[in-house]
Amino acid sequence: xxxxxxxxxxxxxxxxxxxxxxxxxxxxxxxxxxxxxxxxxxxxxxxxxxxxxxxxxxxxxxxxxxxxxxxxxxxxxxxxxxxxxxxxxxxxxxxxxxxxxxxxxxxxxxxxxxxxxxxxxxxxxxxxxxxxxxxxxxxxxxxxxxxxxxxxxxxxxxxxxxxxxxxxxxxxxxxxxxxxxxxxxxxxxxxxxxxxxxxxxxxxxxxxxxxxxxxxxxxxxxxxxxxxxxxxxxxxxxxxxxxxxxxxxxxxxxxxxxxxxxxxxxxxxxxxxxxxxxxxxxxxxxxxxxxxxxxxxxxxxxxxxxxxxxxxxxxxxxxxxxxxxxxxxxxxxxxxxxxxxxxxxxxxxxxxxxxxxxxxxxxxxxxxxxxxxxxxxxxxxxxxxxxxxxxxxxxxxxxxxxxxxxxxxxxxxxxxxxxxxxxxxxxxxxxx
Numbered sequence: 001x002x003x004x005x006x007x008x009x010x011x012x013x014x015x016x017x018x019x020x021x022x023x024x025x026x027x028x029x030x031x032x033x034x035x036x037x038x039x040x041x042x043x044x045x046x047x048x049x050x051x052x053x054x055x056x057x058x059x060x061x062x063x064x065x066x067x068x069x070x071x072x073x074x075x076x077x078x079x080x081x082x083x084x085x086x087x088x089x090x091x092x093x094x095x096x097x098x099x100x101x102x103x104x105x106x107x108x109x110x111x112x113x114x115x116x117x118x119x120x121x122x123x124x125x126x127x128x129x130x131x132x133x134x135x136x137x138x139x140x141x142x143x144x145x146x147x148x149x150x151x152x153x154x155x156x157x158x159x160x161x162x163x164x165x166x167x168x169x170x171x172x173x174x175x176x177x178x179x180x181x182x183x184x185x186x187x188x189x190x191x192x193x194x195x196x197x198x199x200x201x202x203x204x205x206x207x208x209x210x211x212x213x214x215x216x217x218x219x220x221x222x223x224x225x226x227x228x229x230x231x232x233x234x235x236x237x238x239x240x241x242x243x244x245x246x247x248x249x250x251x252x253x254x255x256x257x258x259x260x261x262x263x264x265x266x267x268x269x270x271x272x273x274x275x276x277x278x279x280x281x282x283x284x285x286x287x288x289x290x291x292x293x294x295x296x297x298x299x300x301x302x303x304x305x306x307x308x309x310x311x312x313x314x315x316x317x318x319x320x321x322x323x324x325x326x327x328x329x330x331x332x333x334x335x336x337x338x339x340x341x342x343x344x345x346x347x348x349x350x351x352x353x354x355x356x357x358x359x360x361x362x363x364x365x366x367x368x369x370x371x372x373x374x375x376x377x378x379x380x381x382x383x384x385x386x387x388x389x390x391x392x393x394x395x396x397x398x399x400x401x402x403x404x405x406x407x408x409x410x411x412x413x414x415x416x417x418x419x420x421x422x423x424x425x426x427x428x429x430x431x432x
Contacts, residue, residue: 033246034293037389039421041396042297043109043149044351045338046256050117051129056136059147063106065341067099069307073314074345083315084322084346090353098348101398106344108397109149109335112137114168115156115191116261123164130168134175141183151187153225157198166205173220177213188222189256194230196240196247203249221251223299227258229265232286242290252296255287256337259301275301275324275336284333300328302337307346318346325350334393348397355394362387363408366419370411388419 049058074080080098081091112133114126121129133152140146152172155165169188176182190202206220224244226232234240245252262283263273274280280301287298303324307317321343328336329350338347366387367373394400395413402413409416 035295036293036421037297038295039417041148042334042393044334044397045107045336045344045347046109046111046299047107047338047344048111048113048117048153051112051114051126051133052118052121054112054133054136056139056145059107059110059140059145062341062344063102066102066106066344069314069342070099070102070345073311074318080345080349083318084349084353085319086349086353087357090356093356094349094352097352097398098345101348102344105148105398107147109187110147111151111153111187111189112172113153114165115153117153120161123167126164126168127171130171131175134172135179137183138176138179141185142180146183146185149185149187150183151185151189153189153191156190156192157201158192158194169205170209173209182215182219186220187253188220189225190222191225191258192227192261193224193244194228194240196243199224199244199247199252203247203251206251218251221253222248223254223256224248224252225256225258226283226287227261227265229262232283239286239290241287245290245294245296252294254297254299254335255291256299257284257287257301259337260304262301273304275303276327284331288332297335298333300333300336302339303343304339306340307342308340314342317342322346322350326354329354351397352399355390355397355399358390359394359400359404360408362390363405366391366411366416367409370409370415370419384419385421388416392416392420 047062055061070080074083077091077095080086080095081088086094114130118126118129130152137146137150140150152169154169155161157165173182176186188206190199193199202222206222207217209215210217210219224241226241231240231244234243241255245255257275257280259275259280260273263277263279264270266279268277268279284298284300291298303317303321305317305320307314307321325336325347328334336347338344366384369384369387391400391405391409392413395402395405395416405416406412411419
């Protein structure tokens with residue numbers, strides 16, 4: 001030990017107290033507006049099924065159709081890998097996990113659609129379909145056949161369809177309450193949001209329902225669907241989507257990008273409407289920045305190219321969907337839409353390959369960080385947060401197993417969750 005340093009200061013304690021007092025409102029605002037990720041599972045996709053098509057067997061039917069398509073057009077790991085360009089060492093792990101997923105949990109998130117996928121119907125018909133959807137979901141939750149997340153997309157809050165959307169949501173939620181209460185994985189999607197005031201009005205609607213049934217305030221959350229240019233850039237030049245998140249008063253859970261409505265709104269020709277169009281990239285980048293730190297998650301859009309017809313057409317559609325999904329994952333869009341049962345094999349293939357490709361490197365880096373062991377990369381708390389979040393998402397979707405993660409990291413799931421949700425001040429400190 002060398003000579004002990006003499007420590008001296010020049011500022012009186014009152015200076016620190018004054019600064020703390022002046023920044024107290026800012027501290028409170030940061031905590032309120034930017035609570036961080038909720039730490040819950042995020043589904044890798046959302047499937048939209050029209051209200052008149054949705055049935056008790058929909059989830060299983062999608063899985064069976066997807067498996068049949070695999071059997072017909074990629075019956076083994078080698079053929080599937082050849083279609084998608086998977087590396088040899090990934091072929092069997094990815095293919096076996098895709099088949100297992102399609103057998104056990106083919107859909108992670110399902111929305112019964114009463115908007116574009118359903119269209120205008122006689123009131124009595126839509127009432128009955130909404131009541132039926134509530135009954136089927138309640139029964140599925142009781143018998144264990146439900147997807148982890150299930151819910152409804154109503155019509156939007158624009159004047160022409162507002163009353164119909166309100167009534168459909170009321171019928172659906174009332175039916176769930178009558179059938180035993182709101183399920184844990186309930187999700188509500190509000191489409192075509194253009195003004196923050198529409199979000200505020202939807203909040204009032206949910207508050208009224210909670211009060212009518214004696215539910216805890218805030219029990220009902222919802223996703224905001226971004227499908228208009230005005231949702232990205234308001235007339236006054238501000239990012240309207242950021243104001244929408246605040247208008248939700250903490251109820252917003254996601255921002256879903258609507259590929260085709262948004263593209264059409266900007267005048268993009270039908271042949272070029274896609275989730276990798278520059279207009280789509282701009283919109284999602286604004287959504288991503290607006291949502292960062294708020295606990296609201298961003299969901300990518302979909303492709304309308306369906307894997308149907310002869311083998312070459314199916315393979316082309318699979319390659320397109322796989323590539324778009326991998327592109328989205330690299331840009332931190334961990335969820336997207338799937339429009340057809342044939343999309344879910346490539347959804348899971350892309351997701352599983354994404355996590356398995358980087359698994360060992362991420363695990364080793366996190367283990368070194370946790371053990372304060374040096375390596376060829378100097379990681380900080382923010383990177384440890386990203387590494388653990390990556391591993392947790394891989395575990396949640398089935399790409400990774402907890403045993404292999406624990407073997408390489410020496411960490412339990414609770415440890416990963418602790419790294420994934422550090423205190424705000426920890427992210428400004430350098431790794432020791």
